[in-house]
Amino acid sequence: MNYKLIFFIILMSFFIFPSVGYAQTAKIRTVVIDAGHGGKDPGAVGKKAKEKDITLGVAKKTGDLIKKKYPDVKVVYTRSSDVFVELMERARIANRNNADVFISIHCNSVANAPKTCGAETFIMGEHRNSANLNVAKRENASILYESDAQDNYDGFDPNSTEAYIAFSFIQSEFKQHSLELAELVQNELVGKAKRADRGVQQAGFLVLYKTAMPSILVELGFISNPTEEQYMMSKEGQDYLASAIYRAFCTYKTNYEKESVELQHEVVKTHETQTQPAVDKNHGVVYKVQFATRNRKLDNPQSVYKDLQNVDYYEHNGMFKYTAGCFATKAEANNYMKEVVSKGYDGAFVVKFENGIRK
Ligand SMILES: [Zn+2]
Structure with missing residues (x-):
C-alpha cells in the first residue's frame, strides 16, 4: 500500500474518532464507611444498647454488601473494631484514600421522649431548626473525648450555638451530590427498612467539615425509643438498615457514572464553542x-x-x-x-x- 495513503487514513481517523483515547469518565472507586463513636466514646446510650455497637454492626454489613456486589470498589472503614477515632481523623482517612463517597452512620437520641422515632439523613449545611442543631451538637460532643481538640478544630466549641454559623465551606461544592445520596438513603430507609420518615436535613457536623467528597451522616433511629433500640440491636434490623444504605449507594453509583458519561459527550460537542x-x-x-x-x-x-x-x-x-x-x-x-x-x-x-x- 502507498505510504501516503496509510498516512492519510491515520490522519483521517483522528477526525472521525476525535475522542477515542481521551474519554475519561468519573467512576465511584472508593467508599468510606464511618461507624460513629467507638472505644471510650459510646455515643448515645439506650436501656440496653450503645450507639457505638449498632453503628459498627451496620457499617460492616453495609461494607460487606458493597464488596460483594462491586469487587472493584474499595471499601474503607474508619474503624472496624471497638476503638476510639477522632472526628478529624475520620475525615482525613477519607481524604487520604481519595474517597468518592463518605457515609457516617449514627443513632439518634432525645431525652425524656421515648416515643420519638424515625430515621433522618443529614448533609453538611446550615441547620434550619433547633432539633437539627441539637443532633449536630450531640454528635460533635465526641471531640470532648479528644485531647487535642483545641488544635484540630480551631477552638470550635460544640456546645456554642454561635460556633455553628457558616462553617460548611469545603462541603458546599459537593452539596448537590451529597443531597442526591442523602435522598436515596432516606428513601430506602423509609421504603425498605420501614422507618418513620424524618426527612433529609442539614446541620454542621465536624466529621463532615473537612471531607472533600460527597458526604452524608445517617441517623438510623432513636436509641432512646425502646422499640427502635430493639430493632437496631437485632440482626434482622441491622440487615435491613445496611441493605437500605447499600441499595442507595448502588443507585447513586449507577446515576453518577451515567451522568459523567453524558457530561463527556456534551463536552466533546461544546468544545469548539x-x-x-x-x-x-x-x-x-x-x-x-x-x-x-x-x-x-x-x-x-x-x-x-x-x-x-x-x-x-x-x-x-x-x-x-x-x-x-x-x-x-x-x-x-x-x-x-x-x-x-x-x-x-x-x-x-x-x-x-x-x-x-x-x-
Ligand atoms: Zn452518633
Missing part, C-alpha cells in the same frame, strides 16, 4: 473566581463544572484550587463571582494572579 478569555492569563494581572478546593486533580475540570466558563486550577499546599473566568479587572471578576454563587457555589471568591502566579 468554548469562549476564550480576551486576557492572557499568564501575563500581567488577572482576576479569577475561585469556587472549589479538591485533594486531587480532575482530568477534565471543565466537564465537571460545565456550568462555569474557563475553568482552570492551581496547586497550593498539595490541594487543587479550581477557578472560573479570567478578567482584566476586579470589578468584572466580582460580577462573575455573583453569577458563580447564584449557581450554587456558595463560598466562591475572587483571586488575583500576576504573571500566572496567585497573589
Whole structure:
C-alpha cells in the first residue's frame, strides 16, 4: 500500500474518532464507611444498647454488601473494631484514600421522649431548626473525648450555638451530590427498612467539615425509643438498615457514572464553542473566581463544572484550587463571582494572579 495513503487514513481517523483515547469518565472507586463513636466514646446510650455497637454492626454489613456486589470498589472503614477515632481523623482517612463517597452512620437520641422515632439523613449545611442543631451538637460532643481538640478544630466549641454559623465551606461544592445520596438513603430507609420518615436535613457536623467528597451522616433511629433500640440491636434490623444504605449507594453509583458519561459527550460537542478569555492569563494581572478546593486533580475540570466558563486550577499546599473566568479587572471578576454563587457555589471568591502566579 502507498505510504501516503496509510498516512492519510491515520490522519483521517483522528477526525472521525476525535475522542477515542481521551474519554475519561468519573467512576465511584472508593467508599468510606464511618461507624460513629467507638472505644471510650459510646455515643448515645439506650436501656440496653450503645450507639457505638449498632453503628459498627451496620457499617460492616453495609461494607460487606458493597464488596460483594462491586469487587472493584474499595471499601474503607474508619474503624472496624471497638476503638476510639477522632472526628478529624475520620475525615482525613477519607481524604487520604481519595474517597468518592463518605457515609457516617449514627443513632439518634432525645431525652425524656421515648416515643420519638424515625430515621433522618443529614448533609453538611446550615441547620434550619433547633432539633437539627441539637443532633449536630450531640454528635460533635465526641471531640470532648479528644485531647487535642483545641488544635484540630480551631477552638470550635460544640456546645456554642454561635460556633455553628457558616462553617460548611469545603462541603458546599459537593452539596448537590451529597443531597442526591442523602435522598436515596432516606428513601430506602423509609421504603425498605420501614422507618418513620424524618426527612433529609442539614446541620454542621465536624466529621463532615473537612471531607472533600460527597458526604452524608445517617441517623438510623432513636436509641432512646425502646422499640427502635430493639430493632437496631437485632440482626434482622441491622440487615435491613445496611441493605437500605447499600441499595442507595448502588443507585447513586449507577446515576453518577451515567451522568459523567453524558457530561463527556456534551463536552466533546461544546468544545469548539468554548469562549476564550480576551486576557492572557499568564501575563500581567488577572482576576479569577475561585469556587472549589479538591485533594486531587480532575482530568477534565471543565466537564465537571460545565456550568462555569474557563475553568482552570492551581496547586497550593498539595490541594487543587479550581477557578472560573479570567478578567482584566476586579470589578468584572466580582460580577462573575455573583453569577458563580447564584449557581450554587456558595463560598466562591475572587483571586488575583500576576504573571500566572496567585497573589
Ligand atoms: Zn452518633
